[in-house]
Amino acid sequence: MTTTVETIGPPRTSVGVLGWLKRNLFSTWYNTLLTILSAWLVYSVLSQLIVWAFTSARWGVISANLRLFMVGPYPPDQVWRPWLVLAMVSLLMGLSAAVWGGTIRTFGNSLAAAYATLIVIALLIEGFGRQVAWLSSPGGEWWKTIPSAIWLTVNLILLVGAYLSARGRKGWQSALLLLWLLSFVVTIVLLQGFVKNDFLPEVTTGKWGGLLLTFMLATVSIVLSFPIGILFALGRRSKMPAVKIFCILYIELVRGVPLVTILYMTQIMLPLFLPGELRVDNVIRAMSGMMFFTAAYMAENVRGGLQAIPTGQIEAAHALGLNEVFVTLFIVLPQALRMVIPATVGLFISLFKDTTLATIVALLELLGVGRSVLAQPEFLGLQTEVYVFVAAIFFIFSYAMSYASYRLEEALGVGKR
Amino acid sequence: MQQPSAAQHTAVPFWRDVRVLTFLSQVVFVLILAMTAAFLYSNLSSAMRQRGLVANLDFLNRESGFEIGEGLIPYRPSDTYGHAFAVGLLNTLLVSAIGIVLATILGVITGVARLSTNWLLNRIAAVYIEIIRNTPLLVQLVFIYFGVFVKLPPVRETLNLGDAFFANQRGVFMPRPEPTASFSTWLGFVAVGLIAAIVVERTLTIRARQAIASILSALAVFALIGALGWLLVGAAPITFDLPVPGRFNFTGGLALSPEFSALLTGLVIYTAAFIAEVVRGGIQAVKKGQIEAARAVGLGEAQILRLVIFPQAMRVIVPPLTSQYLNLAKNSSLAIAMGFPDLFSVSSTIANQTGQPVPVIVLVMVTYLAMSLFTSLLMNIYNRSVQILER
Numbered sequence: 001m002t003t004t005v006e007t008i009g010p011p012r013t014s015v016g017v018l019g020w021l022k023r024n025l026f027s028t029w030y031n032t033l034l035t036i037l038s039a040w041l042v043y044s045v046l047s048q049l050i051v052w053a054f055t056s057a058r059w060g061v062i063s064a065n066l067r068l069f070m071v072g073p074y075p076p077d078q079v080w081r082p083w084l085v086l087a088m089v090s091l092l093m094g095l096s097a098a099v100w101g102g103t104i105r106t107f108g109n110s111l112a113a114a115y116a117t118l119i120v121i122a123l124l125i126e127g128f129g130r131q132v133a134w135l136s137s138p139g140g141e142w143w144k145t146i147p148s149a150i151w152l153t154v155n156l157i158l159l160v161g162a163y164l165s166a167r168g169r170k171g172w173q174s175a176l177l178l179l180w181l182l183s184f185v186v187t188i189v190l191l192q193g194f195v196k197n198d199f200l201p202e203v204t205t206g207k208w209g210g211l212l213l214t215f216m217l218a219t220v221s222i223v224l225s226f227p228i229g230i231l232f233a234l235g236r237r238s239k240m241p242a243v244k245i246f247c248i249l250y251i252e253l254v255r256g257v258p259l260v261t262i263l264y265m266t267q268i269m270l271p272l273f274l275p276g277e278l279r280v281d282n283v284i285r286a287m288s289g290m291m292f293f294t295a296a297y298m299a300e301n302v303r304g305g306l307q308a309i310p311t312g313q314i315e316a317a318h319a320l321g322l323n324e325v326f327v328t329l330f331i332v333l334p335q336a337l338r339m340v341i342p343a344t345v346g347l348f349i350s351l352f353k354d355t356t357l358a359t360i361v362a363l364l365e366l367l368g369v370g371r372s373v374l375a376q377p378e379f380l381g382l383q384t385e386v387y388v389f390v391a392a393i394f395f396i397f398s399y400a401m402s403y404a405s406y407r408l409e410e411a412l413g414v415g416k417r
Numbered sequence: 418m419q420q421p422s423a424a425q426h427t428a429v430p431f432w433r434d435v436r437v438l439t440f441l442s443q444v445v446f447v448l449i450l451a452m453t454a455a456f457l458y459s460n461l462s463s464a465m466r467q468r469g470l471v472a473n474l475d476f477l478n479r480e481s482g483f484e485i486g487e488g489l490i491p492y493r494p495s496d497t498y499g500h501a502f503a504v505g506l507l508n509t510l511l512v513s514a515i516g517i518v519l520a521t522i523l524g525v526i527t528g529v530a531r532l533s534t535n536w537l538l539n540r541i542a543a544v545y546i547e548i549i550r551n552t553p554l555l556v557q558l559v560f561i562y563f564g565v566f567v568k569l570p571p572v573r574e575t576l577n578l579g580d581a582f583f584a585n586q587r588g589v590f591m592p593r594p595e596p597t598a599s600f601s602t603w604l605g606f607v608a609v610g611l612i613a614a615i616v617v618e619r620t621l622t623i624r625a626r627q628a629i630a631s632i633l634s635a636l637a638v639f640a641l642i643g644a645l646g647w648l649l650v651g652a653a654p655i656t657f658d659l660p661v662p663g664r665f666n667f668t669g670g671l672a673l674s675p676e677f678s679a680l681l682t683g684l685v686i687y688t689a690a691f692i693a694e695v696v697r698g699g700i701q702a703v704k705k706g707q708i709e710a711a712r713a714v715g716l717g718e719a720q721i722l723r724l725v726i727f728p729q730a731m732r733v734i735v736p737p738l739t740s741q742y743l744n745l746a747k748n749s750s751l752a753i754a755m756g757f758p759d760l761f762s763v764s765s766t767i768a769n770q771t772g773q774p775v776p777v778i779v780l781v782m783v784t785y786l787a788m789s790l791f792t793s794l795l796m797n798i799y800n801r802s803v804q805i806l807e808r
Contacts, residue, residue, distance in 0.1 A: 024534065024535065024536035025535060025536055026532065027535075031534070031535050033536050034533075034535050034537075035535060035537050035538070036542055038535070038537040038538050039537060041541065042537070042541065082543070120797075133446060138640055181648070191687070208587045228456070235748070239439070240439055240442065240443045240446070241442065242443040242446055242447050243446055246446075246450065253782075253786065256785060256786040256789035256790065257747070257782045257785045257786055257789070258745075258748065258750040258761070258785060260557070260750045260751065260761060261751070261761060261778065261781055261782050261785060264761075264765065264778060265778050265782070268606065268774045268775070268778065269461075269774075269778065270462040271464070271776065272460065272461050272465060272470075272775070273419035273457045273460055273461055273464075274460060276460075276463075276464065276467075349551075353551075353552070353553035354553070356553040356554075356555040356556060357555060357629065359554075359555065360751075360753060360754060367555060367556055367559070371559075374563075383559075383560070383563040383564040383567075383568075384564045386446075387556060387559060387560040387563070387564055388560070390556050391552040391553075391556045391557070391560065394553055394556060395548065395551045395552050398550075398551035398552070399547065399551045401549065402550075410631075
């Protein structure tokens, strides 16, 4: 006698698409209500947005002013210098992605994807003919006339090439760190140039603008504020009352006032504090204001890292006979700084967004360029298009950085409870 | 064999004695600090003398001569600079106070929505939070002001919401509640209702296992007593002054200028996204074991939320919430980008008019600092009351 065993699957409403829908959208009557309300909200916002973006929005204002948005009033025949800086960053990024892997490789991948997208967009705007024309007869001073699409392709090749050639070379880590630091100096020299030099004529910081200025403001202030912040953090935990009180006063004073007031103060007071013969322009003043501001927040971040070091580490170092300075330099700081990397990325993101405040002291960074474009009579009334574009650029960079920082946090095991 | 005495052991030469070194390095530090300060001060004073700048606040008593768009206290151009400064300060306090309340409400709702099991709601909250947190506040503010409020229809084509709320280029208009003679009596009823509601909520939360029941009953008790009071006091305790279309603009009601509305909207939307993350982090910080243990001892879902999750989450939430409140107050200084006369914007006008930026900047910074310290103090007191449960 044979018996047939019938296998009865789970009810259709608890597995597959239906099951997912029931669990996640329609589990109870109020969840169903919420789902319907949310769906209506999404539909009404998205439909209006799409109709606006593809029919009534006039994006011509963006493509007509793209160079302004990217580099501001930087002389057009010198734009190859920011491009060269970008190429250097791509190269170092490719090497770092290969050497460190992990999060940085993810970051490199997204950068490569971004370049690929931008090449397509650049080709659409510039046209294919221009690239071919330049390739067939570059002419004298050829580096001044390279079209954007070719520059972007070079960047993509450098990024991928550096990655492929440096895979598995763990030994390059410290050399690369040094190169990154060096690239910071090279960037400033390359962008600034020299007085009375035909090849690299001086471009004063007053002529820096757009996204270039946004990045330079954020990078310069974060790099310079790092050592200052470490000193303030150490000072705040010092056993010497004079040092401690000074550091606490500085940190709390700066954290208690808005960035705008500090920018305004450096704008007006910095020239008064410096000796009369020393003149500093707007951009330097804004940079120093941001540096003073960031140093206080950096100090608090580093202090958090210092506090997380177990006292056993310090006691063990003392037991081995290290003095206070060596304990700080070789035991405490290396561990503490590793812990504050994610917080520092977070600080960089907020600083990157805060560079927009430089508009208030009349600098032409990304938002400032947007406002000056809107002041031109032919682009009146296009606020929505311009501000959406500016916001989108900020969003892409900040989101990429915060995603990377999140992955980094996971990789370092910080913030796990 | 001679043992070295204790005195020989401790006889450290003074240049290696930690106490002496500490003292000396502090002296050097203070000296360097004092010299730098003296150098900067001499530069400052000579530069100020050259440009005819002063280091006192005497000008605050002079007539200002400029207009201020709006304010809580009456102000005319013939009033003093000090008076103008007060108008700006009050505007900052007003927008910060309202902003903090609204941002907290929106932030808590968004934070809870972010944790919802409803997938669509959860995604909407996530997208909102990510977009707002990853774009600069100033860009959002100029977008809301120049892209939305300035582009509202002109007065003749005013947007009308139920004949009570209106919006046009000149601002937003809504009914203004006006207390009448019987208002104070009714307020007594409201107070009684509030106390009763709290008592009901407390007792029901401890007893009932049924979700939502305690909150709904408490709300019902509060509404019942409030309504009873409304009927018993005779005349209505609150009347609403509706905005009426006039010849050029609306009159009556509560009128908010486009600048104020844009600043408030921007600050609330921005800060709420950050508060939502704080709330989410706080709730997620409560360990799963706590909730499982609460279920094991037989508590209902509402009881777990009210008695286990909420008190523990508050400990994590309050400190970062404080810094978000402080950020909102400090961020209100961006009002200058759209011309709302807040503390910073009025002060920069004063600095331009008097040509004395140095004392004005110092005054502004001290004022913001005082505001920050005062808010921190209040929140620290509240924080201590939450943290007291710690063992």
